[in-house]
């Protein structure tokens with residue numbers, strides 16, 4: 001199988017002077033270039049500007065961001081170390097609000113640091129924080145592979161499948177969640193025809209998913225978001241698989257804006273709609289999707305979406321970056337521990353506990 005030539009992100013060097021190198025996803029598909037983040041401010045900016053994006057990838061980048069943020073305080077007192085850790089974590093937590101993996105990863109780093117504080121000098125902790133960030137990174141590789149294996153069982157050879165946004169290798173450590181299902185089908189010798197929603201306004205489908213599928217030689221067809229209904233009506237789609245940014249206790253799922261419309265269309269056409277996500281994307285503290293914070297982004301993403309102005313000056317714009325698909329529209333949630341089907345709180349808690 002062809003591999004994406006560069007990893008989504010990689011840590012270069014040690015905990016003292018090392019840095020986080022990541023593919024700058026805003027430059028794809030025309031340029032495959034890496035951005036070397038040498039301080040926590042660069043990681044924050046990379047997350048905010050979607051240079052690194054996708055829920056699991058944001059979490060991994062933030063974990064490395066904590067290491068970068070703590071590089072400068074190796075000689076400080078325990079109190080100064082604690083204060084700086086809190087400041088660093090709160091700063092990174094403010095980069096994007098919807099993907100729960102960001103908060104999950106930051107929380108894991110904080111809990112480890114708190115534990116280490118009892119037994120270690122402040123200067124000994126950054127090396128162990130780097131080890132933890134690398135563990136989060138490595139674990140995500142395993143989660144993605146397992147999701148692919150469970151998901152592939154749901155897809156018959158010869159199927160037409162549709163995906164929205166990018167839930168591929170670029171959105172994770174590698175391989176992806178929704179795309180992992182397709183890559184695993186390919187590894188198993190199944191033929192698939194993947195329809196890719198371009199995903200307005202920032203075109204993650206066109207720029208990233210289409211690129212990843214082409215890299216791996218998978219039959220991919222790009223459509224505008226508003227064509228999904230017609231393609232379904234023509235009988236070309238047998239399943240929809242998308243990723244997730246946050247799944248609440250009842251199974252409601254936040255994902256890239258436009259996902260909800262696809263789920264409604266799939267329901268209207270009797271097509272199974274699957275969410276592929278690791279257990280790190282669940283937020284059991286929220287009972288329903290109504291409580292998920294939805295990121296609002298700049299109006300210019302809509303008014304200047306194609307490298308030029310495409311709307312009149314002064315027009316009002318509403319630009320939510322995510323929407324929530326109610327659990328009742330989701331046939332199953334494909335996790336690394338198996339498929340949750342039917343989607344309800346009892347089944348979710350069984351898989352997560």
Ligand SMILES: CSC[C@@H](O)[C@@H](O)C(=O)COP(=O)(O)O
Nearest residue numbers: 053054055165167171243244256
């Ligand atoms: C495996 S990634 C799952 C989701 O994070 C993905 O589908 C998505 O909505 C990404 O949104 P983005 O705004 O590009 O970060």
